[in-house]
Amino acid sequence: MMENVEEQEQVPICDFCDDALRKPATNTCINCSASYCKAHFNTQHHRPDQSKHVVVPPTCRRSDYVCPEHDEVVQMFCQVEQKALCVLCVNLGTHKEHDVLRLDVAMRAKKEVLQADLDYLENAIATSEAEVNNLIVVTDKVKERAQMIKDNIEHAIDEAKLEFEKVERELIEQVKKEEQNFSTKVNIEIDISIQDQEMMTNIKSKTNAVLECTFPIVFLKRYQDLESNRKPDVRKSLTMDLKNEMMKKLLNIEGMKEFKVNELISSQTRQETNLLREPMKSINEQKEVWTIPSQSLQIENEIYTGSITKVFTGHFDGNQVIIKQAIHEQYKLKLIAEARIMKELQHPRILHLFGIVTIDPCMIVTELMEKGDLKHYLRNLEEKTLHPVMNRMMLQVAEGMSFMQRKGYVHTDLRTSNVLLDDKLNCKIAGLHEARQTLGKAFYFGEGHQLPIRWTAVETLKTSLFTSKSDVWSFGILITELYSYGALPYSGKNNNEVMDLVIRGECIDSPGDCPESVCKLMRKCTLTDPRDRPTFEELCADPDLQTRMKSHQ
Incomplete structure (x- = not known):
């Protein structure tokens, strides 16, 4: 049986060559049942009258090209029975009612169908590969965040041991x-x-x-x-x-x-x-680690005087610091309250507190941010080409606010003037003197409190109630500040006009140089219904923001 298979797979020998030459055949005539080498194919008798002969490759079987019923060469194809037919099969009337095509036309149609199926399979494979790549990226992010959480826990344990x-x-x-x-x-x-x-x-x-x-x-x-x-x-x-x-x-x-x-x-x-x-x-x-003696501070230059505090540069424990000092004793409690909030909110994206001096004059000591606040930095830029850095700034502010939200705090005054920059343009959230711990509930400031109108959410303007979703609205306004390089939101309108515009449900205009994906993110943050706005945790995981970050790294 194996010998027969081998014989069928062998290339036929030319029937017209001498026994000594025995060249392999290049063509086979089905009508003549003869095989020809290249030389004899051009010289033999069937060449002048090729219409009477059907020439096929020598390795093909004759049964593939000859009708088994009439022993004639097949030239047609029945679409109904999916069967090759000779001329006699068609003329005898068996397939008259059927859709019969020429064999070469049917073969081309079949080839097109097969090619379409092949293209579909290739597209499906490409789509599967893209989904697998996305899953790999998500897995890497999860691993990275898990490692970061592990490192933070280990660091917290080490600090607790040292304190103990x-x-x-x-x-x-x-x-x-x-x-x-x-x-x-x-x-x-x-x-x-x-x-x-x-x-x-x-x-x-x-x-x-x-x-x-x-x-x-x-x-x-x-x-x-x-x-x-x-x-x-x-x-x-x-x-x-x-x-x-x-x-x-x-x-x-x-x-x-x-x-x-x-x-x-x-x-x-x-x-x-x-x-x-x-x-x-x-x-x-016992003496808390956050309480520091005044003699350990080296106060240098006064850089700001407000109605409540004076601000100095200085040194503490080998670090350049900012020292905020209460002007009068009646403001001491406000500084202590701010220090307690900063003590609870220790995070890489929130301004770091070194400690507080509780004896008069009361002072709180924070890290020095070399580039100052974000608003003045943007306004003083000579070349307005900061888009790659802006994506990172948005993500860093969202990370700091996400931490505050998890701790149950509401900032109530998020804007570029309360975001500080270090020498590498990394953002840290400041201005925590108005922050409140609400633990997921709404907070009411009461009458007489001045709201930052241009950054305040529509529900807060109506009720004076603050929630974490009110901070999300302020984050959306902060985005417009970023892409307008520190310009005042709702420029050209006074506060009363801004209130009327927001309460009517009109949206703030997008900056002219703002990408569409960022405009879409800003509009999501300033939706009228707070329940439709994303959380800061969802903003940190926003795929558009993550993609833009990676594309500029």
């Missing part, structure tokens, strides 16, 4: 100082009470035994009060137990007169009682 060790060292030093002070007080009281040198020497030698049992109790009492804040009646009970223990120790000392023992016990108990009555500092009342 610092507090622990301070507590140990405090306890040691209290022990030393107590020992000094006891010795001074004994020296004053005992006039007789011999009695004083004897009492000093015996007092050491008292101190051996007293100090551990004092230390234990200090530690317990620090941990559990015992009530006064418990403290009094502990004092009585200590007094009784001291009585037993002293009564066992030989050569001591009873009245001297009572006198010593009374003096010792008074001092222990006074010590236990001293106010104990809880852990929360």
Whole structure:
């Protein structure tokens, strides 16, 4: 069986060559059933009358080109039965009612159908490859964010360990100082009470035994009060137990007169009682790492004076810093409130707080941002070609606001003048003195509060209620500031006209140099219904913004 297959696959030999030559055939005539090499094909008898012959490649089977019923060459094709036909098959009438085409026309139609199917498969493969590439990009982003979260957690753990060790060292030093002070007080009281040198020497030698049992109790009492804040009646009970223990120790000392023992016990108990009555500092009342001494600051140049604060440049702990100082004591609470907010909002895209000086004059110390605020930087640009950097700025502001939103805070005054730039044009959010922690609920400022009209959402203008979606509206206005290079929003209109325009539901005009994708993002942020606006987390993941960022990196 295998031999037959091999014979069918072999190329036929020319029937007209001598046995010595036996050249392979290049053509086969189906009518003549003869095979020809190239030389004999041009010389043999069938060439002058080629119309009577059907020439095919030599490797083709005769059954593929000859009708099995009439042994005639097939020239037609039946579309109904999908079958090749000879002329006799067509003339005999079996296929008269069928759609019959010439064989070459049918073959071309079949080839076109197959080519269309092949093109469709190639398009489907290309689409699948694009989807796979998108999934790979999304997977890489997820891995990158997961690594960033892991790094932040590890950094937070390290900082917590350092803070715990610092507090622990301070507590140990405090306890040691209290022990030393107590020992000094006891010795001074004994020296004053005992006039007789011999009695004083004897009492000093015996007092050491008292101190051996007293100090551990004092230390234990200090530690317990620090941990559990015992009530006064418990403290009094502990004092009585200590007094009784001291009585037993002293009564066992030989050569001591009873009245001297009572006198010593009374003096010792008074001092222990006074010590236990001293106010104990809880852990929360210990010195916070955010509180810094004023003498550690080096104040240099005054750069701004406002109605509430003065602003200076300076140095702290080897860093260039900005020092904001309250002008009057009545503004001290506002600075402290701002510092507490900044302490809670520690993030790479939010202005960093080094600490606060609580004694007068009250001051808060923040990092120095070399390029100043974003508004003045944009206005002072000589060449207005900052589009690649603007995409990064938008994303950085959205990341900082996303962190504030997760913490439950509302900024209430987001605009370019409250965004600061470092020397590498990285953005950090500032102006947190008006921020409020709402925990996902609406916040009402009350009457008399001045709203930043041009950046305020339509629902806030109507109700004075702020939510995180109000900050999203302000972010949309900030985008128009970016692409107009710091121009005032709604330029040419006063605040009353702006309020009327916003409440009527009219949109702010897009800057002329703003790409369409950015205009679309700005319009999404300033939709009238707050529920239709995206969150800052959704803005950070916006595919258009991410694509524009990558295209300019």
